Amino acid sequence: MLRLSWAGFRERWTLFAGAVLTVCLGVALVQSSLLLLISAAAGSAPAGATALARMRFDASTEAAVALLGVTLGFAALLAVFIISSTFAFTVEQRRRELALLRLVGGARRQIRRLLLAEATLLGLVGSALGVPVGVGLMAVQTWLLHRLGFVPDGFTGRWQLWIVAVSVGTGVILAVAGVSLAARRAARVRPLDALRETGEATRVMTTARWLTGLLFLAGALTLIGLSPVGGAVGGQAMAMNVSVCAAIGLTLLGPSLVPAVARLIPVRAAGVLGELAAANLRDDRRRTASTAAPVIVLVGLLLGQAAASSSFTAAGRQEQQRWIAADLVIDAPQAPGDRVAATPGVAGASTEVEVPIALTTGNGDLAYTRSATALLVDPVSYVRTHPGAGDLTALREGAVAAGPGADGFSPGDTVGVRVGDRDLGPLPVVAAVPQAIGGGATVLLPAEVVPEEQLAGVPSHTFVQLAPGVPRQQIVAALTGVGTVSDLDAWLERDSVARTATSTGVLIMVMGLGGLYALIGVINSVVVAGATRPREFASVRVTGFTRGQVIRTAVLESVVVTVAGLLLGLLAAAGTLVGVAATTAAVTGAVTVDVPWLLVSAVVAGTLLVTAVTSTVATRTATREHPVAVLGARQ
Amino acid sequence: MQSETVIALEGVSRTYGAGPTAVRAADGIDIGFRRGSWTAVMGPSGSGKSTLLHCAAGLERVDAGRVMLGDTDITTLDDDELSELRRTRIGFVFQSFNLVGALTAEQNVALPLRLAGRRPKRDEVRTALAAVGLGERAGHRPRELSGGQQQRVAIARAMVTRPEVLFADEPTGALDTSAARDVLRLLRTSADDGQTIVMVTHDPAAAARADAVVFLRDGRIVDRLAGADVRAVADRLVALEA
Ligand SMILES: Nc1ncnc2c1ncn2[C@@H]1O[C@H](COP(=O)(O)OP(=O)(O)OP(=O)(O)O)[C@@H](O)[C@H]1O
Numbered sequence: 001m002l003r004l005s006w007a008g009f010r011e012r013w014t015l016f017a018g019a020v021l022t023v024c025l026g027v028a029l030v031q032s033s034l035l036l037l038i039s040a041a042a043g044s045a046p047a048g049a050t051a052l053a054r055m056r057f058d059a060s061t062e063a064a065v066a067l068l069g070v071t072l073g074f075a076a077l078l079a080v081f082i083i084s085s086t087f088a089f090t091v092e093q094r095r096r097e098l099a100l101l102r103l104v105g106g107a108r109r110q111i112r113r114l115l116l117a118e119a120t121l122l123g124l125v126g127s128a129l130g131v132p133v134g135v136g137l138m139a140v141q142t143w144l145l146h147r148l149g150f151v152p153d154g155f156t157g158r159w160q161l162w163i164v165a166v167s168v169g170t171g172v173i174l175a176v177a178g179v180s181l182a183a184r185r186a187a188r189v190r191p192l193d194a195l196r197e198t199g200e201a202t203r204v205m206t207t208a209r210w211l212t213g214l215l216f217l218a219g220a221l222t223l224i225g226l227s228p229v230g231g232a233v234g235g236q237a238m239a240m241n242v243s244v245c246a247a248i249g250l251t252l253l254g255p256s257l258v259p260a261v262a263r264l265i266p267v268r269a270a271g272v273l274g275e276l277a278a279a280n281l282r283d284d285r286r287r288t289a290s291t292a293a294p295v296i297v298l299v300g301l302l303l304g305q306a307a308a309s310s311s312f313t314a315a316g317r318q319e320q321q322r323w324i325a326a327d328l329v330i331d332a333p334q335a336p337g338d339r340v341a342a343t344p345g346v347a348g349a350s351t352e353v354e355v356p357i358a359l360t361t362g363n364g365d366l367a368y369t370r371s372a373t374a375l376l377v378d379p380v381s382y383v384r385t386h387p388g389a390g391d392l393t394a395l396r397e398g399a400v401a402a403g404p405g406a407d408g409f410s411p412g413d414t415v416g417v418r419v420g421d422r423d424l425g426p427l428p429v430v431a432a433v434p435q436a437i438g439g440g441a442t443v444l445l446p447a448e449v450v451p452e453e454q455l456a457g458v459p460s461h462t463f464v465q466l467a468p469g470v471p472r473q474q475i476v477a478a479l480t481g482v483g484t485v486s487d488l489d490a491w492l493e494r495d496s497v498a499r500t501a502t503s504t505g506v507l508i509m510v511m512g513l514g515g516l517y518a519l520i521g522v523i524n525s526v527v528v529a530g531a532t533r534p535r536e537f538a539s540v541r542v543t544g545f546t547r548g549q550v551i552r553t554a555v556l557e558s559v560v561v562t563v564a565g566l567l568l569g570l571l572a573a574a575g576t577l578v579g580v581a582a583t584t585a586a587v588t589g590a591v592t593v594d595v596p597w598l599l600v601s602a603v604v605a606g607t608l609l610v611t612a613v614t615s616t617v618a619t620r621t622a623t624r625e626h627p628v629a630v631l632g633a634r635q
Numbered sequence: 636m637q638s639e640t641v642i643a644l645e646g647v648s649r650t651y652g653a654g655p656t657a658v659r660a661a662d663g664i665d666i667g668f669r670r671g672s673w674t675a676v677m678g679p680s681g682s683g684k685s686t687l688l689h690c691a692a693g694l695e696r697v698d699a700g701r702v703m704l705g706d707t708d709i710t711t712l713d714d715d716e717l718s719e720l721r722r723t724r725i726g727f728v729f730q731s732f733n734l735v736g737a738l739t740a741e742q743n744v745a746l747p748l749r750l751a752g753r754r755p756k757r758d759e760v761r762t763a764l765a766a767v768g769l770g771e772r773a774g775h776r777p778r779e780l781s782g783g784q785q786q787r788v789a790i791a792r793a794m795v796t797r798p799e800v801l802f803a804d805e806p807t808g809a810l811d812t813s814a815a816r817d818v819l820r821l822l823r824t825s826a827d828d829g830q831t832i833v834m835v836t837h838d839p840a841a842a843a844r845a846d847a848v849v850f851l852r853d854g855r856i857v858d859r860l861a862g863a864d865v866r867a868v869a870d871r872l873v874a875l876e877a
């Protein structure tokens with residue numbers, strides 16, 4: 001049987017090369033993310049570091065681990081999705097060949113076994129290539145992590161021998177899983193039906209597929225509904241996941257949705273070529289859906305995450321603008337003491353110092369300690385510069401207030417706080433400032449609880465309110481001795497970018513590499529779709545189409561499918577924006593939606609360009625042989 | 636010669652579709668085929684010839700009636716048993732040859748044996764190809780062969796398992812006169828060697844080479860001629876199509 005497979009291999013190498021490529025890249029992406037995650041989690045602070053530096057290291061490790069966890073999750077999701085759909089597609093495209101085997105006596109079981117053996121082989125080859133590619137990818141990802149400042153200087157991804165087993169296992173299992181459903185379906189169709197494309201062979205949507213697709217869409221709607229009540233952190237996570245669910249759901253319903261959407265695009269206006277293209281799209285709904293699938297995922301995920309991320313950044317900035325009453329901000333290498341407030345013309349100043357802490361919530365067996373941040377403040381000045389903060393009079397030594405980034409505790413609870421090696425003991429939560437969408441410190445502590453010597457070298461920022469009628473430049477000049485003085489708006493701009501660094505990092509790491517992978521999925525499906533159609537192209541040519549016309553028709557088809565995929569992908573991304581609008585409205589009181597139009601147009605134009613070019617090349621290849629020679633073999 | 640019946644259709648009916656658009660492609664067909672006989676099936680287009688063949692070969696479900704291959708009622712078999720039947724006891728040749736394009740002539744012929752889990756002896760396959768006059772072309776792919784040659788590969792593939800019945804649906808339909816003549820000569824030889832053949836054809840000349848001709852109209856057998864010449868067959872067909 002495998003000899004037979006091998007013969008098929010040579011004949012349709014582009015089909016199989018595409019499948020191997022998706023396994024290779026999927027495995028590489030998963031392997032690299034997993035190794036980095038493990039390396040980051042195992043890292044320890046350099047010897048001889050101060051207690052506070054060690055805490056800082058732990059906090060950054062936690063951030064890196066969280067980032068890599070998300071990266072790994074997305075990599076795995078994309079790998080599962082793209083590998084299994086590509087493999088399923090390769091089976092779909094060979095229905096005719098499989099029917100022939102059935103006609104000469106191949107049993108269903110044999111067809112299934114052949115396809116599974118093939119998938120195993122392709123999975124093995126793909127993973128074998130994926131392991132070294134993954135090593136290269138890890139270097140790229142490590143470089144990115146350093147560039148984005150997520151890991152300490154000496155960080156490197158460590159190679160583990162057992163990862164080979166994991167990678168190969170992942171590749172083979174995903175390939176086999178992708179094929180097994182399609183193989184079952186292909187084998188179930190009666191051979192004559194498969195040859196004539198009648199009966200069961202024309203069914204593209206199974207009940208299970210309908211149900212799963214609708215379930216994912218329902219999930220997306222539920223997430224939209226829940227995001228306003230999820231709080232700042234939960235709401236953001238839910239909004240971000242809307243496009244993931246929606247993209248998967250729309251893809252599953254693709255065989256019904258994509259042709260319907262494609263119909264709305266007026267290709268017929270392009271004359272007889274357009275008519276043929278439209279007919280082809282309708283006729284092979286499976287191919288149409290499989291080509292659009294990676295586009296939907298690419299656009300839905302990439303643009304959904306990007307739009308959510310930039311919206312939340314904008315919302316965070318606007319929120320701070322509303323919430324902070326100050327004219328200038330001074331960044332100083334350490335707390336400036338009373339010098340700022342004593343400067344003539346300064347009406348008020350609030351100095352804030354952010355320190356890493358270990359925060360314990362719950363008690364007894366449920367006690368849980370994690371890295372968090374505390375903002376050391378003077379409660380009175382803080383309330384002056386943050387008029388919405390509420391009543392902080394109870395915040396003095398021996399108490400804490402829930403900060404803008406608090407999560408998991410509220411006034412009335414008791415939390416344990418440790419700063420460096422100083423344990424402040426269990427402290428009552430006596431007040432809470434409003435939660436901020438941009439996050440921020442977990443708790444507020446009165447400045448005096450941490451002795452000054454422990455804060456040596458810890459930077460501070462001070463919000464400054466000016467007395468009316470005093471020339472600004474004069475005060476700026478007087479304060480430059482304390483530290484770097486900025487306008488509030490400029491400072492907030494920088495601060496919000498820094499605050500959302502994690503989500504931006506996720507975006508660049510995950511979406512950059514993942515987007516590239518999805519783009520390869522797009523290219524692949526176009527290649528696969530073209531590679532299996534030489535006969536069809538030949539029969540169009542013998543009826544009088546020139547080769548150029550055949551190519552133009554095929555390109556037109558790809559472009560229409562891509563546009564349909566783009567529309568559905570944008571719909572998925574729009575779902576996330578609805579969630580964003582609901583979350584920002586609930587948390588900050590104002591709907592903030594910021595669409596990165598430049599990225600949107602780049603992705604749309606790039607996808608169209610890529611499919612058009614790929615389709616041209618694939619069709620050129622498929623029409624290279626003289627049509628009569630192709631049709632001569634009446635298989 | 637033996638006169639035992641190899642395959643028999645008993646009251647076979649098959650309707651496509653439902654409601655007002657339903658087509659009764661086979662309507663209570665009763666017919667038996669004796670061992671070593673070559674029967675041609677003729678009739679107007681759409682009269683149900685292919686349907687009859689597909690039902691007899693277990694490629695199509697029947698709505699009513701039985702198809703007895705020896706002692707087996709093949710309408711009761713499940714898909715696995717039918718697959719097994721196709722690679723052991725039944726051979727089928729299509730008008731459009733249905734060869735696997737990626738495989739050479741030799742590999743195509745070996746396919747049913749390989750599917751049966753046998754490693755075919757080189758000779759076995761070569762002999763089958765030689766019998767259809769293609770001993771020299773074993774290594775060629777279908778697209779490197781002429782239409783007539785491809786059809787002969789398809790016949791070799793159908794015969795390599797020594798099936799009890801060989802079904803052929805318009806095997807000469809896509810061939811020119813001389814290629815058709817080669818194929819018919821080949822079928823005649825096999826029939827004379829005891830091969831049971833049921834062949835659908837539109838060509839009176841082809842039908843005249845068979846031992847008997849069965850005429851079909853609207854899914855029913857309407858006539859039967861034995862040992863008729865080309866002219867008699869053609870006249871009968873014209874009368875039927877009128
Ligand atoms: N899969 C199918 N679905 C619906 N109707 C069918 C199907 N197959 C055949 N038919 C119908 O059944 C009738 C008989 O078809 P069949 O193919 O047996 O005719 P035929 O005698 O072989 O014709 P021809 O000489 O043109 O090959 C026709 O009216 C045809 O339209």
Ligand SMILES: [Mg+2]
Binds near residue numbers: 684685686804
């Ligand atoms: Mg027919």
